[in-house]
Amino acid sequence: MTLRTLRYYDKIGLLKPTQYNASVRLYSKEDVARLQKIQMLKYIGLSLAEINQLILDHSAPEQDLGSSLKMQKEIIQYKIAHMQYVSKAIEEALGMVDEQGQEVAWEDLADIIQTIHKEKDWSEQYHNAIRLQARIRLYDQFSWNRIGWHRWFFEHLGSLPNLKVLELGCGDAALWSRNADLIPETWSITLTDLSAGMLEEARMSLGAHSGRFKFLLADAQEIPFHDDEFDIVIANHMLYHVLDINRAVSEIHRVLKPDGILYASTMSKSHLQEIEQVTQVFDPHIQVLDPVMERFQLDNGIETLQASFTAIELIRFEDYMLIDDVQPLIQYITSTPMNAREILVGAKLDQFTTYLRAKIAEKERLYITKDSGFFLARKTYEDKEKY
Numbered sequence: 001m002t003l004r005t006l007r008y009y010d011k012i013g014l015l016k017p018t019q020y021n022a023s024v025r026l027y028s029k030e031d032v033a034r035l036q037k038i039q040m041l042k043y044i045g046l047s048l049a050e051i052n053q054l055i056l057d058h059s060a061p062e063q064d065l066g067s068s069l070k071m072q073k074e075i076i077q078y079k080i081a082h083m084q085y086v087s088k089a090i091e092e093a094l095g096m097v098d099e100q101g102q103e104v105a106w107e108d109l110a111d112i113i114q115t116i117h118k119e120k121d122w123s124e125q126y127h128n129a130i131r132l133q134a135r136i137r138l139y140d141q142f143s144w145n146r147i148g149w150h151r152w153f154f155e156h157l158g159s160l161p162n163l164k165v166l167e168l169g170c171g172d173a174a175l176w177s178r179n180a181d182l183i184p185e186t187w188s189i190t191l192t193d194l195s196a197g198m199l200e201e202a203r204m205s206l207g208a209h210s211g212r213f214k215f216l217l218a219d220a221q222e223i224p225f226h227d228d229e230f231d232i233v234i235a236n237h238m239l240y241h242v243l244d245i246n247r248a249v250s251e252i253h254r255v256l257k258p259d260g261i262l263y264a265s266t267m268s269k270s271h272l273q274e275i276e277q278v279t280q281v282f283d284p285h286i287q288v289l290d291p292v293m294e295r296f297q298l299d300n301g302i303e304t305l306q307a308s309f310t311a312i313e314l315i316r317f318e319d320y321m322l323i324d325d326v327q328p329l330i331q332y333i334t335s336t337p338m339n340a341r342e343i344l345v346g347a348k349l350d351q352f353t354t355y356l357r358a359k360i361a362e363k364e365r366l367y368i369t370k371d372s373g374f375f376l377a378r379k380t381y382e383d384k385e386k387y
Contacts, residue, residue, distance in 0.1 A: 001035070014038065014052050134335040136174070138321070138328050143370065145319035152317055153236065153265060153374065154179040161186040163231040166255065168192055168220045168248075169238030173202035173213075180209050192218035220248040225255045235264040237372075239304075240296040246307055253308040256379040264305070265374035268298040274368045279333060279340065282355050283348075287338035301375050309377035316373035322365040326356045329366070 009015035010025065015035055017025035027035075041051045139149065154175060157165075161184055167175070170191040176183065183189070191213050193199045199217060203210045218224055220235070220242050233252045242248045252262050276289050296304055298314065305312050323329050330353060334341035344352050360366050 001039075009035075009038070012048070012052065014048065134328075134331040138323075138332040139370075141325075141328055142321040142323045142368075143319055144322065145317070148178075149317060149319075149372065150175050150178040153263070154182060156315065156374070156376075157232060157234075157263065159184050160231075163187050164229065164257075165189045165232045165234070166192065166223075166225070166230045167234040167236065168218070168223070168252070169194065169235065169241070170202050171198055171236075171238075172205045174205070175234070175236055176213070177205045177207075177209070180206075183209075183212070188214075190214040190216060192216045192220075192223075194219055221251060223251045223255050227254050228257045228260075229255050231257055231260050233260070233262045235262065236374075237265050237267075239264055239301075240266060240293045245296055245304055249305060249308045253379055253383065258379055258381070260379045262305075262309070262377040262379075263374050264296075264301065264377065265372065266297050266301055267293060268371040268373075269294070270369050271371045272368060274366065275329070275333065278356070278359055278366070279352075282352055283343065286340050286343050288333050288336055288340050290337055298371065298373055305375055305377050308383065309379065310382040311378040311380050313376045314373060315376060316371070319370040319372070321368040321370060323368060324360060324365045326353055326360060329356060 006015070006025065010017065015031065015038060018028040018031055019026040037054075038051055041054065042048075046054070143149075145152070159182070163184070163186075165187055167190070170176075170193050173191060176189070176191070189212065191199070191202055192215075193202065194217070196217055199215045203213075203215055206213060216224070220238070221244050233256055235248075235252070239245055239248060249262075256262065271293075272289060276287075279286050279288050294300075298316070302312055302314065330344070330349075334344055356366075
């Protein structure tokens, strides 16, 4: 790292020193961690403009060097996996050219070439990863219920042997990586997601345990399995994202064995409402919570499930948060897909930070409602009578 480069980073606001002393720039350990992140992002191919946007994203904990390194390693591994896939596609294309000679099937070849040129948005993947991490960190740090959501939810799956389990929209497989010690040896588990990137993150998150799982790119609206195939289907905080929820629920019912169980988790309207409220008092234009969650929540989920299931039970997770640190809360607020991270920048972010500190100081801690749970829907003989 040259002095000229450091001066340039200072000039463009990418890496400003903690202090200036005459003509000397003084850098802290946190600055070094940020510099490491800049260098790693350069290495994986991001432009300085993209890196600057990422560095200014306050949902990224700059001081957590270990977390930063782990996230960057996973991105690089995913990029390697994609390049191996591209290499395989090229080999297939070469094989077609060799076999067909002058009579090349251009339509088939075009499909392979399209795969080769399908670019991955690495900066957006990095954004999504650190934002998800910010949300999980807030829950882990400030939740009253020390059991934690993933543990509590997993324990309700039971431990009967020889079950065939399907999870739809598995994301980064946190449900399984956090409960690796509880998974019965005789379970056959298939993890699916609509995103190939998420499936790769799930595989990496599970690490040495990944061999126990099958990974499949699949849409919950068209589950690629036979009727009566699974003992358990899990839809963990994902049904509200599905375009046609009724169709997905019908598909889940179809692939469940008789007496099989759907575990469909979600939240209620009151979940985290204090975060939305305190933010909108500061600026009514700022949105934090994604309204897509209102499509399937604890308040209306039974109505949706009743189209396919007769036996439905709602089980709630008792929890709340007491937040006494402003930074993790800001990281959460700017991690959601709404407009908070676009509005809360620069001087506006500084004002918001001061405002939140004052709010927390009023009562020493900020109380945040957590109201989540799941529907346990069992496939019964009465269900079949509907069709």
